[in-house]
Amino acid sequence: MSTVLYPGSFDPFHLGHLDVVEQAAELFGNVVVAVMHNPDKPSGILPTEQRVAIAAAACAHVPGVSVKAFPGLAVDAATAVGALCIVKGLRTSGDFEVEQQMAHTNLAVAGVRTVYVPCDPKFGHVSSRFIRDIAHHGGDVSSMVPSVVADALATVFPPRSK
Numbered sequence: 216m217s218t219v220l221y222p223g224s225f226d227p228f229h230l231g232h233l234d235v236v237e238q239a240a241e242l243f244g245n246v247v248v249a250v251m252h253n254p255d256k257p258s259g260i261l262p263t264e265q266r267v268a269i270a271a272a273a274c275a276h277v278p279g280v281s282v283k284a285f286p287g288l289a290v291d292a293a294t295a296v297g298a299l300c301i302v303k304g305l306r307t308s309g310d311f312e313v314e315q316q317m318a319h320t321n322l323a324v325a326g327v328r329t330v331y332v333p334c335d336p337k338f339g340h341v342s343s344r345f346i347r348d349i350a351h352h353g354g355d356v357s358s359m360v361p362s363v364v365a366d367a368l369a370t371v372f373p374p375r376s377k
């Protein structure tokens with residue numbers, strides 16, 4: 216049994232993320248979900264503490280999973296928790312391009328490896344960016360997020376009346 220770090224901005228945590236957590240927990244035993252800052256996504260819709268709380272609630276049924284916020288670098292968070300490696304989910308070849316560059320950088324600067332988990336194809340279209348956009352306009356995101364996330368988003372962006 217090993218510990219792995221699953222870093223992301225999780226703004227918000229969605230069903231694709233949950234799928235990666237479930238797969239990583241089955242493969243490695245212990246998963247630390249690290250809520251981190253992505254400099255390419257400066258303005259989050261949910262504050263960090265709320266992202267942690269709802270990711271923790273969404274993962275509560277998965278044994279061996281904990282959720283924490285970390286400042287700074289993913290490699291430092293991985294070292295701090297004694298992670299064997301970083302785990303990332305892949306939906307598309309576009310994800311691969313981005314993740315591969317980060318994986319090579321994290322290996323080069325700190326010797327921290329990355330293992331990829333292919334997402335369940337039924338979540339291949341799910342993205343936090345589109346969820347934010349749809350929720351912002353009062354649309355229905357319930358097919359893409361755990362119910363705890365849908366409830367949190369509904370308090371920030373009241374759903375359109377049907």
Ligand code: PNS
Nearest residue numbers: 222223224251252253287288289317320
């Ligand atoms: O969910 P995201 O936004 O795709 O996650 C990206 C994230 C947060 C994992 C990435 O931006 C990151 O690792 N941020 C922490 C800072 C860091 O380690 N930067 C160097 C990356 S090579």
